[in-house]
Amino acid sequence: MRRMSFLCVLFLGAIAACTPVTAKVFLRVEPSPIPPADKTGIQDIVLVWPLRDLSAIAKLRSQGYRVFLQCELKDLVAAVVAGDRAAVTGMIVTNTVPSSESPSAEQLRPYFAAHKNLTFRVLVPGGKQPQMKGRLVVERDGVLQVSSPSSQPWLDTNLALVRLAQARDPESVPILYDFHWDTSGELPDVWHPDAEAYAVSIAEADAIGSDVTIDLPGSLQRALVADDPRAWTLWKAIMPYLDFSSHAPMERMIPVVNLGVVVDGAQASYEAINLMARHNLAFESVRPSSLTLARLRSWNSVVVFCSLNKEALALLRNFAASGGIVIFVNTHDEFPWHSAPPLRQESRVTVYSVGAGQVVEPAEPVVDPENFARDLRRLIGREGSALALWNSLTTLVTGYREQSRPDVTLYLVNYAAQPENVQVQVKGRFTRVRLESPEGPSGVSLPFVERGGFTEFTIPELRITARLHLDSARESSAAP
């Protein structure tokens, strides 16, 4: 069943590859009245199929919205016919329905071709509400249960989900995901989620270079229509983040990374990669078939979670020989470097010296993803890290740059939503650091220092999000 779903993602993702980017934030609403687009600040509305009354689409269009229909794969035929008639902008397809393998895809392919006026997007499953978690507090059968996945602040982020989806289908960028609001333990008679939760969700989508579908609870939708002042107070607190998001750089940016993650399936490696994201390791993930010399040139370390063919293995051997670090997780293969005695052999890990670099082979699979991520950061070291933060365990940082330019844009999201002075270190030399934020004056130049090939600065009072534009010194490169 998983295999079928995956194939569907690949197939639909290939179609999405031809699709222009339409929005960053999709708002999923009930097919009932909603204030017009110029009041909500939202452009793209999602209605879930089946729809009883297709006139809702026309109404929303007249209010200035682009309307998307979300349907399951099994319903796509009916939904796309109805949607096309009602002049929706596009279809968002979920892949939750199991079916036979290729026949299904083959049946759908001509249908997509017949509706070229529609935009098709595939919703990547498995998204979660971005938030800082501590311990998980739930009440089951009248008994309070508390447990913790981690002793450190636990960030539920969608970065790993998106990076893995990008690895599966690198052409279908941007990825589109959704999530469901977690409202457990909240007070009744208070709007949930609150404005901060929306803001973090919008900011995260920006930071991970993805599109997101956010649910508008029916009660809030009705209250906005009824001009409830409390509802509008909440929504007006969200609007600066929507506006800020809409002004994110539109060019195709490539992530600033120093670490490559080679995966063939998310199942075994997801949690380790999730923790890499949480610990701000600047990584991208690829499938073995996408491992190329050009790609390796932008990395100084590689974690391998799957078996490799001879060609890929040779690439990584050369990568290590030229000074790189390669970590093979949970592999029991025989490698050429095993013919020489290891540099270090301990119960937990064996390290081989290969040319100027090293190959690290942990004895066990990743049993503690948090420690693994921390150990990885330590192994790579300060000198090898393209990005690093201090003083905030609750902040995510990502970096992007244009293919041909060394200027860097950083995106920061503070999941704790309480102000922190966040210290940032970026590899490279820059002549200017400019801060943009929906939470204060924009375009402010921040003081910075250059130390050992790194640029360091502090973002004062980062509440939820900021973008930093780092203008490069022309004589150097920001690449790791």
Added chain:
Amino acid sequence: MRWLKSAALASLTLAMLPLPSTLCSPQNSSFVHQKRYAMGTVFEIVIYDEDLPRADAAARAALDEVVRLDAIMSNYKPESDLSRMNRTAHFQPVRIPRELYESIEESLFYSRHSDGQFDISVGPLVDLWKAALAGGPLPTAADRASALRCVGYQKIELIPPDRIQFHSHCMRLDLGAIGKGYAVDRAARILNARGIHRAYIDAGGSTIYGLVAAPGGNAWRVRLRDPSRKVGPEVMLINNSVSTSEQSAPSSLQGDTPGHIILPGTGKPLQTRYAISVTAPSATASDALSTTLLLLGPTKGAAMVKTLHNVSAIWIDSDGQRTLAGDGVSFLLTGENRPIRVSPLKNRMAAISKAPKELLP
């Protein structure tokens, strides 16, 4: 020492467990759960109360207090009172906030009664090893000797009611091994002052304080860290606290890396296979004692615990060997139907001197 303690959290896995209905079965689901990031971890409060808005306001006030204390005690924030004190107290007595004074006074109590194993002046040594832990070279003997000259609780002079002076030019204090406990106690006081009694407060899992249990229960049942996974220790909290400490595990990628808890006497990382959990009437006490007793080890540690009132400790190693001591809350162990009574008590001191004023009604 914030780094010292917060790094320890990696190895702490305290967890509230589902309770048998006879122990803690809330009759309704009217609870408030709030969390706030402070002191490098997540503080959380769960309150059961008939008046949820009141509970919500109380939780916010308690967490505001934790954040306020972080602004005073943080050694990461250059503008904190602790950082300012660390920059200036070498030259003359300086005035410090009452909270800082109390925390240092409490810390010195544990330093004296552990022969200096608990020492809030260990910061220079921690910094030295932090670099090695991050992949840098190991400190040389000369490096350690140099850092050790800056360490020693005897060089801290508290001048009542609110001043302090360091008698070392390079001394630097870090409250990471006691600050979270102190903050938890302050939060508990605020809850009590606002009429909230059924609640628990959790500082990132390393310290948990249980007030009166949820409706229908008589205690907060907490599962404790067990590196062997054989002992399954649990403890019942009601108006008391439990804290856990453990040395960090070796790196899965680099092998035997130095741990983050440093022995003040030698200037080297502690080598131990034990995890320890300590219960005490106050979170300040359990927090400080968990580090102290881990550093002392089970033999010397048990002797120290016997001199304290209302304190219990359990050391468990990776093979499941355990040592229990103290007259405080009893530990429940897997396969045992009744609480394990810890060793008989003799020759106690007059309790944990500062604990009574932290006690809750």
